[in-house]
Structure formats: C-alpha cells, structure tokens
Amino acid sequence: MRGLFAVYKREVALYFQSFIAYAIAFALLGIIGLLFTANIVFLLEQSQIAVQTGRSANIQLTPLITQNMGIITFLMFLVAPLITMRLISEESREGTLEVLMTLPMSDWSFVVGKFLAAWTFFTALLGLTLIHTGMLAAIGSFNVGQVVFIYIGTWLYGGATLAVSIIWSAITEDQLVAAFLGAATVLTLYLADALASVATGQQSQIGDTVGEFIRQLGLNTHYNNLLSGIVRVEDITYFVLLIVVALFMTSLVVSTRRWRAS
Amino acid sequence: MTTPENQNTSQEQELEPFFPPIVLFAVAAIGFFVALAVWLTQAEFGIVGLAGLAVGVIAFVFWMVMNPQAVMDFVRGRGAILGGTAIIVSIIVVIAAVLIYMVVDTQNWTLDYTEGNVLTIADNTRDVLETLASDPTTGNVRFVAFVNQDSISGQERMELLLAQFEEITNGKITYEFIDPDREPFNAQQYGDNVRNGQVAVVAYDAEGNLILDDIELLNSPDQYALTNKTIEVLAGGDFRAIFVNVPEGADPNDNLPQGTGSGAWVASLRDVLKWSVEIISPLELTTQAGLGEMAADGDVLIIAGGIDALPDEAVATIAEYVNNGGNLVLLAGANLAPEPTLAAADNMTAFLQETYGVSVRNDMVVDDETRFNLQGLQLIADNYTSHPVTTQAIANELLTVFSVGQSIEIADTAPDGVTVTTLVSTSENGYAKEGLDINAQLAQESVTFEEFQALFAQAEGDISGALPLAAAVDNTNNGSRLVVFGSDSIIWNAMDGARGEANPFLMQNAIFWTTRFDEFAAGLASVRPVEETPPDEVLLTASDVSYIRFVTVILIPFGSLLLGIAVWWVRRERVTV
Numbered sequence: 106m107r108g109l110f111a112v113y114k115r116e117v118a119l120y121f122q123s124f125i126a127y128a129i130a131f132a133l134l135g136i137i138g139l140l141f142t143a144n145i146v147f148l149l150e151q152s153q154i155a156v157q158t159g160r161s162a163n164i165q166l167t168p169l170i171t172q173n174m175g176i177i178t179f180l181m182f183l184v185a186p187l188i189t190m191r192l193i194s195e196e197s198r199e200g201t202l203e204v205l206m207t208l209p210m211s212d213w214s215f216v217v218g219k220f221l222a223a224w225t226f227f228t229a230l231l232g233l234t235l236i237h238t239g240m241l242a243a244i245g246s247f248n249v250g251q252v253v254f255i256y257i258g259t260w261l262y263g264g265a266t267l268a269v270s271i272i273w274s275a276i277t278e279d280q281l282v283a284a285f286l287g288a289a290t291v292l293t294l295y296l297a298d299a300l301a302s303v304a305t306g307q308q309s310q311i312g313d314t315v316g317e318f319i320r321q322l323g324l325n326t327h328y329n330n331l332l333s334g335i336v337r338v339e340d341i342t343y344f345v346l347l348i349v350v351a352l353f354m355t356s357l358v359v360s361t362r363r364w365r366a367s
Numbered sequence: 368m369t370t371p372e373n374q375n376t377s378q379e380q381e382l383e384p385f386f387p388p389i390v391l392f393a394v395a396a397i398g399f400f401v402a403l404a405v406w407l408t409q410a411e412f413g414i415v416g417l418a419g420l421a422v423g424v425i426a427f428v429f430w431m432v433m434n435p436q437a438v439m440d441f442v443r444g445r446g447a448i449l450g451g452t453a454i455i456v457s458i459i460v461v462i463a464a465v466l467i468y469m470v471v472d473t474q475n476w477t478l479d480y481t482e483g484n485v486l487t488i489a490d491n492t493r494d495v496l497e498t499l500a501s502d503p504t505t506g507n508v509r510f511v512a513f514v515n516q517d518s519i520s521g522q523e524r525m526e527l528l529l530a531q532f533e534e535i536t537n538g539k540i541t542y543e544f545i546d547p548d549r550e551p552f553n554a555q556q557y558g559d560n561v562r563n564g565q566v567a568v569v570a571y572d573a574e575g576n577l578i579l580d581d582i583e584l585l586n587s588p589d590q591y592a593l594t595n596k597t598i599e600v601l602a603g604g605d606f607r608a609i610f611v612n613v614p615e616g617a618d619p620n621d622n623l624p625q626g627t628g629s630g631a632w633v634a635s636l637r638d639v640l641k642w643s644v645e646i647i648s649p650l651e652l653t654t655q656a657g658l659g660e661m662a663a664d665g666d667v668l669i670i671a672g673g674i675d676a677l678p679d680e681a682v683a684t685i686a687e688y689v690n691n692g693g694n695l696v697l698l699a700g701a702n703l704a705p706e707p708t709l710a711a712a713d714n715m716t717a718f719l720q721e722t723y724g725v726s727v728r729n730d731m732v733v734d735d736e737t738r739f740n741l742q743g744l745q746l747i748a749d750n751y752t753s754h755p756v757t758t759q760a761i762a763n764e765l766l767t768v769f770s771v772g773q774s775i776e777i778a779d780t781a782p783d784g785v786t787v788t789t790l791v792s793t794s795e796n797g798y799a800k801e802g803l804d805i806n807a808q809l810a811q812e813s814v815t816f817e818e819f820q821a822l823f824a825q826a827e828g829d830i831s832g833a834l835p836l837a838a839a840v841d842n843t844n845n846g847s848r849l850v851v852f853g854s855d856s857i858i859w860n861a862m863d864g865a866r867g868e869a870n871p872f873l874m875q876n877a878i879f880w881t882t883r884f885d886e887f888a889a890g891l892a893s894v895r896p897v898e899e900t901p902p903d904e905v906l907l908t909a910s911d912v913s914y915i916r917f918v919t920v921i922l923i924p925f926g927s928l929l930l931g932i933a934v935w936w937v938r939r940e941r942v943t944v
Contacts, residue, residue: 122938127931131924138919145915149907164905167482233923240915246903250480298520305516307409308549313516315406320519321468329520334480335527339472346464353460357453 108210112218113225116192120226129187130230137176141237144169148244167247167255170238171332174259177231178328182295185266186273186287188226192219193275193359194283206363212356220271220352227263231256251334258331261344262324266291268351275358297323388434391426398423477527485589486524488531492594500536504664505601509577510542510593511557511567515549518563525566528590540597557582564588568596581641604887607643607662608636608669608878611652613709616672616700617858619646632669632858632874649673652681658688665882666693672700672855676712686718689847694881696874698855699727701771703805710851711773723840723849724781730799732772732834732853733823744805745770745856747868748836750792755885756839756850756876757790757869765869767791767836770856774799775835784844790837790873798831837873839880850877 120126148164155162177184193216196202205215241247270287277283293300297319305316320326327340401419406412431438479487488496499505510529514522522544529542547554547561556579557567566588569577583596610619610633621630637644643662652658658668668688677685689695697719699710707729709715716726734746747766751757760767769791781787803822825831837857840849857870857877879885 122934124931124935127927127934130927131931134927135920135924138924141919142912142916145907145912148905149909149912152905152907162905163903165482166905233927236923237919240918244907244911245905248480248482251482254478254480301519302517305519309409309411311406312409316516317519326520330524333524334482335486335524336478336480338474338476339468342468342471346468350460350464354457357457361453 106214108208109214109218109221112210112215113221116219116222117225120188120222125187126226129184130233133177133180133184133230134233136180137173137234137237140176141169141173144172164245165247166241166245167251169241170247170252170255173234173237174255174332177234177259178262178324179295181263181266182288182291184227184230185263185270185291186284188223189267189270189274189287190280190284191274192223192271193355194278194280197278197362198280202359202362206359212359212363213352216271216275216352216356216359220268220348220355223267223271224264227267228260231260231263248334254331254334254336258328258340258344261331261341261348262328265324265344265347265351266294268348268355269294272351272355272358275355275362291324294322294324298325388430388437391430391433395423395426395430398426475527475530486527486531488528488535488590492590493535495594495598496532496535496540499597499601500539504604505539506573507571507575508540508597508600509569509571510540510588511569512542512544512588513547513554513557513561513563513565513567514544515546515563521564525588528593532590532593558584566593568593568600570600604664604884605643605662606636606665606882606884606887607645608633608667608882609645609647609658611649611668611670611673612646613649613670613673613675613677613700615674616670616709617698617855619671632878636878649677649681652684653678654680654684658684658693661688661691661693664887665884667696667878667882668693669696669698669878670709671696671698671858673709674700674704674706676707676709676714679714682714682718686722689722689842689849690845692846694848695850696877696881697727697849697851698857699773699851699853700855702729702731702773702803703771703809704807705802705804708773719849719851720776720778721782722785722845722847723842723851724778724785724787725838725840725849725851726776727851727853728774728776728799728801730774730801730830731803731805731823732769732774732793732797732799732836733825734793734797735825746772746793748791748793750794750833752789752791754788754790754839755880756837756873758876759872760791760869763869765872767869767873768856769836769852769854770859771805771854772836772856773853774830775838775851775853777835777838782842782844784842786841786843788839789835790839790850792833792835795833796831797834798825798829799834800826800829839877848881848883850881852877 148166148169151164152162193202196205206212238252269290270283273283273286273290274280277286301316301320301323303316304312304319306312321343327337327343330337330340398419398421402412402416402423405416405419409416477486479485510532512522512525512529514525526542526544532540533542545554545557547563554561557569561567561584564586566585568583568585569579570581572578578600581600583600585592585596612619619630619633633644633646636642645659647658668685685695697710697715700708702708702711707713707716708727710727711729719726732746734748745768747768749760749764749766751761753761759765775789777787777789800823805822808819808822836853838849838851840851842848852873857874859870876885879888
C-alpha cells in the first residue's frame, strides 16, 4: 500500500504540474460551457414565452445535466487516452520503469497507483461541472436522486475508459501510438451498440449471441441506464469489473516487461 | 574440392522449402480470420466459412510440420512459460469477471430514480394488481411487447416493468417479447400494423387460449396504461344478454345509428363490453333449452315491447329462468287497444306478482303537468327515487320520456325476500285511463282534436296520484332482479326532440344493475397516474444568462488554461534556476 500511495502521490502531483492536463480541462470545459450556455439561452426563451402566454415555466432541468454528462462521456475517447498515454509508456521510454521495478512494490500497486492518479484528475474535471449543476439548482429544480447517479455513472465511465487506455500505455513506449490505440479501443466500446446491431442484423442465433455479447461489452449499454435514472447493480458491476480486469491486464503487461528485461 | 561443410550447405539448400513457413502461418491466419468473419456476420457458416476454416487448419498443420523447431521453441521456451502463464491467468480473470457479471445480472437488483419513477409500480397500481391477483373470477392476461433488435435497451427497461406485473399478480399476468421484424407472422396475430414499442394486452379464455379477437394495443405502455388495459380486457367478464324479438316490439336487429330500436344496445353490449348477446324468438322461449346456459357473471333476458301475450309455456320458461337466478328487464309495449299488451297480459301479470310483487297495469298514464305533446300520448317524468338505475337521471336532472306509458302496480305487501323500489313516477297530478281504444280513434277519419283530447280527460274511477312508471325489484330468494318500465320508449336511442334525456341511462343501468355488472366494473376500478409535483418554475433574466455565460464559457475554461500557464511558468522558472 505504501508503494501504491507513493506512486499515486507522485502521479497526482505530475498531473497538476503538467500544462497538458490544464489544456485538456480547458478544451473539455470549454465545449461543455458553450453547449450549456446554448441550452440556458433556450431556457430563457421558453420562460419568456411562458410569461407572455400566461403560463408557468415549470421546466425539468435534469436533461441539461444529462446532456453535459453525455458530452463528457462521448469525449472520453479523446480525453482518456490523452490523460493516460504517458503514464507507463513514458517510464518505459525514459528507462525509469526498470528502476521503479526494483523498488519494493508489486506491479499491481504500481499500476493501480498510476490509475488512481489519472482517475483523481478526471474526478477533478468532473467536479468542475458541479458549478454548472449548482447554477441550474439556483434557477430551477431537478431530480436529485437521478443526478447523483448520473454523476456516479459518469465517474465510473471515466474510470473504465482510463483503465482501458492505460493498457496501451503499458504495451507501447510511443505515447502517440498509445493514445491512438486507446482512443480506438474506447471508441469501439462506445460504439458497441452499433457493432452489435451489425451482428444481430444477420438474423441468426449465432449473430444474436455474438451481438448480445458485444452489446453487453459496450460502455453505453450500461451507462445509458444510469443516465436515465435506472440504477442496476449489474451496470455498476460492469464498470467495476472492467476497471479491475483492465488494470490486471496492465499489471500483467508490466510484469511481462520485467521478466523480458531480466 | 568438396568439404563436409559445403556438402551440408548444399543439402540444406536442397531441403529448403519452396516458400518460407511464415507464409503458411499467414495463410492460416487469413483462413481463420475469414471463418471468424463469416461466423460473426452471416446467418449460416456456409461454404466460404468452411473453406476458410479448412484452409486455416491445413495451412497451420503444414506450418507446424515444416517448422517443428519453431513450434517446439514456442511451446517450451521461456517466453511460452511466462507468457503462457500470463495468458492463462488473463483468461481465468476474464472468465471470472464474466461469471461475476452474469450472477449479478440474474439478481435484478434495481433502483429507480427515473423521472416520475416510471419503473416503480405505484401504490394505486399495486392495489389494483393485487386485487386482480386475489380475485379467482378474473382470468389470466398476457402482455405481448413488440421490440426489434435495434431496441434491445428499451426491451431491458420494459422487462423491468413487466416483470413486476408478473411478480405482483403471482403470474396471473405474464409477458413475452416478439420481434415484429423477425417474426412478422407471429406479430400479425395481434394486429396488422403492430410496430416496434407497442404492447398488446390479451386475456386468456377458460381453456387457456389467448382471446385474439379482443386485443388492446398500447402505444405508450406505462404502468397505468398497462393496468387500465388489463382491466378492460378482464372487465368483459362472462355476461350475457338475451333479447326476445317480439312482434311489434323494439327491433333488436335495427342497427342503424339513428334507429329507434334496441339494435344500438345489442351492438353496444356485444362490441364494446364484449358480452355474449343472443336474439331469440318468442317461440324459442317455449322451451328452457331456448335460453341455453346462463353466463357465470350475469345473465339477463330483455323483452322490449310487444302487443300479443306470450304463450303460457314461454312465461313458464321465464319463471324457471328467473328462479334459477336469471334476471329480467321488461318494457311494456304501446297500449293502444283495450286488450292488455304482452307485459300486462294475465299470464305475465300473475308471474310478475308472484315472483316480484309488481306488474304492469293495462292502462295509459296521463299527466297533464308533464304532457310531452298535445295529443297526450307521450309524457315526461322527472320524479325519481335514488337507485343505481336512476343515478345519472338524478345527478344531471334529466327527463325521461314515456311514450304511451303504462303504470306499474306494486303489491301492498311484497313477497318475502323481495324488495321493490319505484324508480320513476308521475307528478301528483297523474292518472291512468283504462280500456282506451286509441287505435280505433286514430282509424276514424273525422275525429277532431278536441274529441281525441277528450279521451284522455280524467274521469271518476281513474286511479290517480304519483303513479309508478318504472320499478326495480331485488328477489333475494332466487337472486333474480327485475327492472320493469311502463313503456318501451326507454330502449329507443333516437327519441325525436328528446335526445340526450335519461332514457339511455335508465336502459343501460337497468341492464347493468340486474346483472350486477355495475358492481363487477366498480371492483375493477381504473388507476390514474400518481400526480407528481411539477418542477419549480424556471425564473431566468437576460442578466442571469450573461452571468452564466461568463462563468461557463469564460471563467471555468479560461481559468483552467490560465492556471495551466501559471503552473508551466513557475516550473519553467524553477528549471531555469
């Protein structure tokens, strides 16, 4: 645990000392801000129409939060690889990985420490969107229970995409290749629903089975339930297991590097 | 000179394969890839898939034969031992994760934080479903949801709701999913145009077959719509109405929308309420077999009008029918001759008095206070007694039109176990004329209006006062109920100038009350969506929007960027130092 915490502390500090992390925050929050404002302008028009027609502007604001989170999860195919691309590949490229491997620390602790640092950075990004939510709370009302689980779902979604992206950072020393492969993997998981429908479109038993398997692998199959307020334990389990399996594979890759080097 | 080394080299060159083994390995990989692609994307594995698989296997085997050292190195090498272990462990971990997920998936642990809690059965819905589940008289119901492969997520959510219906009703309500794209013939059983997202609500008959000619289709299948449609398909119950098509009575085959007969009632009971409806002749009444088997939930015999008396055998059949729990709605025909009408005939009078303590008098009621027209043949009445039959008439202060109305005689002392309620009566100024021969008067060519009116003038000996025009009787001895009206105009659905009056309500309620359909329907109350608290009013001004725009578009993103630049600058200076 001590090793895990040491890695975690070091990586978190690196994130918050890295300009690229702030650039990612700028891009993500800028896009969210633009779309959020467009929605707010639409709300203003709706409330003005309501006042002019003598109706009350009772508008549910939860969809605005849903939309914000939808943007984040969609952009995770770019954000997650950017956050994780240097985590292990940089260590490999600069030769510090071998040095780190000599420390009294398991591969698992090393990988989990790195992952938790990335997840912490993502949590901070997600936390900034609470400002948007807080402003919505000031002008109207929303379904609090649903919003809580939307945030939890997005947080888990972010964790899962980060964990999947880390695998490529461990496999390749080239950060760009890691980012590209990470983006491709996350995008594939994001579009699994569409891929599943290709398989099920064949109208065969095998196609259905394969399609259902692909659909269950997909991120949105599980995230959309949380987004609409349906909290199923299997959906949360999916994200947790995806994180655990991805981190396990990453630690195996790191172990492989260790015995290859020895 | 040839050295041994040179000999070996030339032998190796002779043994070198025509193409390198790696090519075979690549061919095998391509073959397997083709087979996999066919398996994933095609309905049948087919010749292409088989060929790909065969090429893959053959090429792989040849690669192993031609390059045994590489195979041995791969199997026995250090990389294989460590890498192979890693692969095996990875597979085990993935399988374990899949198993954990599958186990959790079967548990169906769900919390509902959706807008309006659409996946949580509300208390009022649950009450109705539990009532249905505990009622042994209601049948089973099937929900057939139409979902295609593009809406599998929607199916999962719908299943969360439908599974609760099945659980709460202890399996009385079951469900299935049909893909209308893949099973079009199966889907068409439930309607020619069923489409993705719809749910058909279908009841089962006593034999356990789906009643496919009574399907309720829902476009927006929320819990309330599903419950109400379930009530509708079950509310039909097992009810029967038998119309006796008597000569000169209301014609049960008159189905014209503007008709004046009872055809509208036949259509309404049969098509809307899904009752069993039979139309029989008086001759069929002469044998008990003519009435057939009584319906389990409610059975009623309706005789609307008629001049000639029924044969004694027919009246005896009716007596036996009501003694077995059958019910009767009797409407007296127009009494335009001195002879009694069917309803007031001796045999009918004797039967009614004996069984119900009421009968139809052979007279014609006149009420100067409420004459409907100058001729006096029609009168209107609004003097009601509170009763399930008169509910709407009282509540909406409606008038009832009696055409050539006859009064109802109520025995001073009702038979034991019999309760009689006067439903409608004339004003205190009413009186009844006996022995009028209106047909004869109308047949005379030279009768004047005054002479005709004189026929209806009150005379000494006429019974007078608030004369009953309709009565309801409940006989607890045999469970039979009777509603008797002094005129068959009650069944008319197109009273000239009187449309919208109480007549249709009285007729409907007479049928419902005698068969106890009103109690049956009340027991299956509809559910209404739980009213939600509306969201707060959004109060926004232009300055609010400007503020929000500043914070979300400028402050947060550019603040992050500035912070990043500051961090970079500080670190740069430190590095420089």
